[in-house]
Amino acid sequence: MTAFKYQSEIQNLPNCPPANYQQVRIQAFRWVFEDENHSNNFRPPLVISPHRRKDKRFRGNDRMTCAGYALSLFTTLEQAKKRYDFFYVNSPNHFPKSVGTHIAQGLLEEPDGVASKADNSGHFELHEFAETDLKPKFQWLGLAIQEKKYDGNN
Amino acid sequence: METIRGTQLSKFPLEPLNIVADLLYYDGPFLSLLELEHDSGESYYFYYWCNLDERCNRWLIFRVTRKQITGYLTGKTTLREIISHPIDHYYFLGDMDNDSEWQQLYLVMFADLPHSYWPKENSWFNRELSGVSEADWKILEQRFLTDSSYYDDRVSEIEVVSGDTIDEDWLPKRGQRLSGVAQTELTNRISRETLEQVLTEVIGKQLETLLPKLLEEIVLKTLAKPSTASLIAN
Numbered sequence: 272m273t274a275f276k277y278q279s280e281i282q283n284l285p286n287c288p289p290a291n292y293q294q295v296r297i298q299a300f301r302w303v304f305e306d307e308n309h310s311n312n313f314r315p316p317l318v319i320s321p322h323r324r325k326d327k328r329f330r331g332n333d334r335m336t337c338a339g340y341a342l343s344l345f346t347t348l349e350q351a352k353k354r355y356d357f358f359y360v361n362s363p364n365h366f367p368k369s370v371g372t373h374i375a376q377g378l379l380e381e382p383d384g385v386a387s388k389a390d391n392s393g394h395f396e397l398h399e400f401a402e403t404d405l406k407p408k409f410q411w412l413g414l415a416i417q418e419k420k421y422d423g424n425n
Numbered sequence: 426m427e428t429i430r431g432t433q434l435s436k437f438p439l440e441p442l443n444i445v446a447d448l449l450y451y452d453g454p455f456l457s458l459l460e461l462e463h464d465s466g467e468s469y470y471f472y473y474w475c476n477l478d479e480r481c482n483r484w485l486i487f488r489v490t491r492k493q494i495t496g497y498l499t500g501k502t503t504l505r506e507i508i509s510h511p512i513d514h515y516y517f518l519g520d521m522d523n524d525s526e527w528q529q530l531y532l533v534m535f536a537d538l539p540h541s542y543w544p545k546e547n548s549w550f551n552r553e554l555s556g557v558s559e560a561d562w563k564i565l566e567q568r569f570l571t572d573s574s575y576y577d578d579r580v581s582e583i584e585v586v587s588g589d590t591i592d593e594d595w596l597p598k599r600g601q602r603l604s605g606v607a608q609t610e611l612t613n614r615i616s617r618e619t620l621e622q623v624l625t626e627v628i629g630k631q632l633e634t635l636l637p638k639l640l641e642e643i644v645l646k647t648l649a650k651p652s653t654a655s656l657i658a659n
Binding site for chain 2: 315316320321322323339343353354357358359360361362363364365368369370391392394
């Protein structure tokens with residue numbers, strides 16, 4: 272059995288990763304920081320501090336916790352930009368500080384991990400295998416935002 | 426993060442505040458709807474993620490009406506409109522760490538909230554992009570997007586304002602709604618009464634000393650309010 276990158280964190284969660292997640296070979300797009308060496312570029316939300324998932328006011332459950340150890344990705348550049356714009360409009364002050372300002376593209380291959388099916392907005396999750404390193408596989412395409420350039424002072 | 430201008434609180438005064446649904450969600454909640462149960466019914470609050478630093482997420486918490494929730498979900502109003510026109514004229518603003526502990530918590534008056542925390546003018550709700558889950562959407566539909574829930578909301582608001590169970594003769598017939606003017610008046614007066622309650626019962630005297638003019642205004646406006654019956658329109 273192949274170990275996942277965050278095996279110790281997810282091993283006691285039921286059905287994590289979900290059984291219907293599959294190894295895939297697809298082009299993927301991810302929001303990243305301008306700095307290609309930023310430590311959070313390929314980290315899932317529960318590994319980044321501060322995180323919002325374990326907040327006791329919210330319904331923390333096994334499904335959400337499991338997803339918190341998966342990377343968020345998109346199937347097309349257009350969908351990645353559209354979703355970025357939506358959240359930027361809703362939180363221009365800090366959203367770029369949380370997820371970055373750029374989009375990178377890379378080819379996901381079967382040895383990288385298991386992925387969910389994309390939802391209607393093109394978003395899907397990837398649970399990386401232990402040895403996966405996505406950074407060398409991704410190329411920085413440019414700014415994520417379509418509305419205007421983020422100047423860090425909005 | 427920006428320094429908060431406001432009255433520091435030792436604990437969060439709205440308990441128990443229970444989750445209803447996450448309205449915006451990406452790698453965690455952006456905007457959540459919570460409810461506070463109390464003797465006279467229920468109050469709804471938005472939890473809006475408004476900033477972060479290396480240690481904490483900053484949350485903006487403020488009361489919203491059912492009408493605002495419905496308006497937001499149905500595309501009649503934007504998140505910016507709701508945040509920039511708080512019905513209570515104040516917010517709770519706090520920094521929460523990874524252990525879900527408040528590192529600092531303030532009551533902030535409307536004028537002291539940095540405008541950088543406001544969403545942009547085109548912050549319309551979009552279900553497909555919002556990240557709202559199927560389960561949460563069902564809850565929202567049942568509670569805020571049905572005709573019967575809209576009707577019940579109006580009756581509930583009248584009862585809260587009047588302080589009594591309203592006379593059957595006053596009720597608009599099912600399917601009828603209060604006029605826009607009446608809805609606004611009712612919402613405004615609920616806002617003042619709730620603010621008065623928070624000031625006097627929940628937060629206590631520390632604010633009474635800081636906000637005497639506001640309290641005076643509340644009392645004057647409460648005394649001057651017209652009868653509830655005159656606000657009902659077909």
